[in-house]
Amino acid sequence: ANGFQAVPRLGLERISCLMELLGDPQERLHCIHVAGTNGKGSVCAFLEAMLRSAGFCVGKYISPNLVRVNERITIDGKEISDGELSALLAHLETASAEVRRRTGEIPSQFEIWTAAAFCYFAEKSCDYVILETGLGGEFDATNVISGNVMAVLTHIDFDHTQLLGDTLAKITETKSKILKAKCETGAAVSSHQAPDAMRVLAVRAEECGVRLVVPGEAAVIGFHDIYEIFSYDDLQEMTCGLGGPHQVENACTAIECAKILGLSHEDIRYGVEHAKNPARLEKLSENPTVLYDGAHNPDGVAALIRAMDRYFPDQDRTVVFACMKDKDYLNSLHMLMRGGVTKFIFTAVSGNERAMPADALASAAAKAGIAGDTAPNLTDAVEKARGYGNPVFICGSLYLYADLERTGS
Numbered sequence: 001a002n003g004f005q006a007v008p009r010l011g012l013e014r015i016s017c018l019m020e021l022l023g024d025p026q027e028r029l030h031c032i033h034v035a036g037t038n039g040k041g042s043v044c045a046f047l048e049a050m051l052r053s054a055g056f057c058v059g060k061y062i063s064p065n066l067v068r069v070n071e072r073i074t075i076d077g078k079e080i081s082d083g084e085l086s087a088l089l090a091h092l093e094t095a096s097a098e099v100r101r102r103t104g105e106i107p108s109q110f111e112i113w114t115a116a117a118f119c120y121f122a123e124k125s126c127d128y129v130i131l132e133t134g135l136g137g138e139f140d141a142t143n144v145i146s147g148n149v150m151a152v153l154t155h156i157d158f159d160h161t162q163l164l165g166d167t168l169a170k171i172t173e174t175k176s177k178i179l180k181a182k183c184e185t186g187a188a189v190s191s192h193q194a195p196d197a198m199r200v201l202a203v204r205a206e207e208c209g210v211r212l213v214v215p216g217e218a219a220v221i222g223f224h225d226i227y228e229i230f231s232y233d234d235l236q237e238m239t240c241g242l243g244g245p246h247q248v249e250n251a252c253t254a255i256e257c258a259k260i261l262g263l264s265h266e267d268i269r270y271g272v273e274h275a276k277n278p279a280r281l282e283k284l285s286e287n288p289t290v291l292y293d294g295a296h297n298p299d300g301v302a303a304l305i306r307a308m309d310r311y312f313p314d315q316d317r318t319v320v321f322a323c324m325k326d327k328d329y330l331n332s333l334h335m336l337m338r339g340g341v342t343k344f345i346f347t348a349v350s351g352n353e354r355a356m357p358a359d360a361l362a363s364a365a366a367k368a369g370i371a372g373d374t375a376p377n378l379t380d381a382v383e384k385a386r387g388y389g390n391p392v393f394i395c396g397s398l399y400l401y402a403d404l405e406r407t408g409s
Contacts, residue, residue, distance in 0.1 A: 009108040010139035010163065014099055018107050018115050019144055021095045025122035026145050029059075030184065032257065033142065035133040035175045036154025038300045039191065039250045042242055042277050043154050044130045046254035049241070050271025051128055052076055054263050059126035061117040061142070063110065063134050066279055066401040073117045075124055088116045110134050114141040136164050138177035147182030151210075152257055153190040154250065156197045157299035158328075172197040176204040187211045187260050191253045213260065215252035220245075226281060226291075226311050235265055238272045243281035243291075245310050246303040251275075279401045281307055289391045290382065294398040296323065301332045304395060305339035316390040318343040320381045321372075323361065323396040324354045332396070333370050343388055344372030347381040349399045378403040 019026055032047060034040050041062055051058045058076055065071040070079035080088075092112055100106045107115070114134075121129045128149065133140045156172050164171045172193070179188050179201075188210050190201055198214075205212035219231045226243035232252050240247045251272050258268045281304070284290045289312075295304040308317055319341045323329040333344070346362045349355040358374045365372055375381035378400060385392040394400065 009111075010136065012139060012141070012144055014103055014105055014107045015111045015114060015141040015144045017099045017102055018092075018095055018111060019118065021098055022092075022115060022119060026118040028122050029118065029129045029145070030127065031129045031131045031145055031148045032150055032152060033131045033133070033145065033148045033178045034152045034154065035137040035140075035178045036152075036191070037157040037159050037171075037297070038303065039154035039246070039253075040132050042247060042250040042275070042280055043152060043191075043254050043257075044132050045242065045275040045277035046251055046271050047130055047152075047257055048077070048271075049275040050254065050258045050263055050267050051130075051261075053267040053270040053274075056127040057125070059117070059121035059124070059129040060132075061114070061121075061129065062132045063113070064398060066398065067405050069113070072113055073120055075121070075126060080120055084120065085116065088119055091119070092116060108141070111141045114144075133175075133178065135160055136171075137175040139174070143178055145180075147180050147184070148178070149184045150257060150260060151178045151180065151183070151188040152253065153178075153188070153193070153201060154253060155191050155299065156193055157297070159297045159299070168194055168196045169200055172200040173204075176201050179204045179208045179210060181208040181210075183208065183210050185260050187213055189213045189215075189253055189256045189260070191215065191249055213256050215249070215256050218248050218252050220248060223310065226283065226307065235269060235272075238269055241273050241275040242277055243283065244293075244303060244307040246306065247281075279398055284394075284404070288386060288389055290386065290394070291392070292394045292401060292404070294401070295332070295395045296327055296397050298328060298331050298335060301335045301339075301395070304393065305335065308339060308391075308393065312391045316340075316342040316388075318345065318385045318388050318390045318392045320345045320347060320375075320378070320385050320392060320394040321361070321396040322347045322349050322358070322378070322400045323356050324349070324352075324399070325356045326354065327397075329356065329361070329396065330364065330368050330370075333365055334368065337370055341393075343385070343390065344370060345375055345381045345385050346372050347375045347378055347400075349397055350377065350403055352399055355397075355399070
C-alpha cells in the first residue's frame with residue numbers, strides 16, 4: 001500500500017473481488033463520481049465546500065496525495081488518522097491475500113486505497129462521497145460502484161494516451177463509462193468539451209437515460225490578486241476561492257451539480273468562495289511572487305499560461321520545472337517558452353522512480369532548443385529562480401509538491 005506504483009494496472013476484476021470479500025460497502029454510499037483530464041480536484045473542492053456548508057457529512061477520495069497518503073481519504077476536510085488507516089490496511093491485507101488466491105493477482109496500490117476509502121466512508125455513514133477517478137473511468141477502481149448520485153466530467157484532453165487511447169473520442173469513451181443508468185438524480189454534469197468529446201458523452205447519457213447538463217457562460221467581472229470575480233445565473237459577484245481564470249469554469253460545473261442537489265444560493269456561494277485545493281496555482285510567497293501549479297500536461301500548461309498572461313502581463317517569467325519520464329514534457333516546455341517564459345530551471349522530483357533526472361531533462365530540452373539551468377533539488381531551484389527577480393512558477397508534476405515540505409521551501 002505504501003510502495004510506489006510505477007505502472008497503473010487497470011481493470012475491475014481484482015477490485016470487484018476485493019469489495020465482495022469486504023461486504024460491498026461501496027453499494028451503501030451516495031457517490032458523486034468525478035472524472036476528466038484536468039480540473040477534477042478543483043471541482044471536488046468546490047463541491048465539498050458547498051455540501052459541507054449545507055450541513056452534510058462529506059467524504060472525499062482523491063489522488064495522488066501531495067505529502068501524506070492520509071490526504072486521499074477525508075471526511076469534512078479531516079484526514080483519516082494513522083490509527084484508523086492502519087486498522088483498515090491490516091483488514092485489507094487479509095482480504096488481498098484471498099483476492100490473490102482467487103484471481104492470481106494481488107490488488108494494486110490504487111485498488112487498496114480505493115477499498116480503504118469505501119470501507120471508511122461506509123463505517124462513518126457519510127451523507128455524500130465525492131469520488132475522484134484515478135485514471136480514465138471505465139476500468140478505474142472507483143468504477144466498481146454500480147450506481148451514483150451523479151457523474152461529473154471535467155475538461156477532457158490528451159493524457160495517458162498509451163492507456164486510454166490516441167484520439168479524444170477514445171479517451172472520452174473510457175471516461176464516459178462513469179455515467180450509470182442507476183443514477184439517483186437522473187443527471188450528469190459536464191464542463192464544456194470539444195465537439196468530438198461532447199458527442200461521445202451525449203451518446204452515453206442517452207444510453208443510460210440520464211440528462212446531460214452543461215454549464216452556461218459566466219460573466220467575469222474582473223479579478224483580485226489571482227482570484228476571479230464572476231456572476232453566474234442569479235448568483236452575483238462571487239470571488240473564486242481557487243486561483244486562475246480556468247477556475248471559473250470548474251466553479252460553474254460544481255454550481256450545476258449543487259443546483260441538481262437542491263443546495264441553497266448561500267451554500268453555493270460559500271463553496272465557491274471558500275474552496276481550497278493546494279498545489280493548483282497556489283501562492284507560496286511574495287517579492288518576487290512564487291506560485292506552485294500542478295500543471296503536468298499540455299492542457300494544464302495552457303491554463304497556467306492564461307493565468308500568467310492575465311495576472312502578470314508584460315513581465316519576464318521564470319519557471320522551475322520537474323516532471324515524470326512518461327509525460328509529454330517537451331510539448332509543455334515549448335508551450336511555456338512560446339508563452340513568454342524567459343528563464344527555465346530544471347530539477348527533479350525526489351524519491352520517485354518515475355522522475356526525470358534534472359540533467360537528462362535539461363539535455364532533452366536543450367536538444368529541442370530550450371535552454372535552462374539545473375538545480376539538484378527544489379530548494380536550490382527556487383532560490384536560484386528568486387534571484388532573477390521575476391515571478392516564479394513551479395510546475396511539471398504534482399509529486400514535486402512534497403519536496404516543498406521536505407526541504408522547507
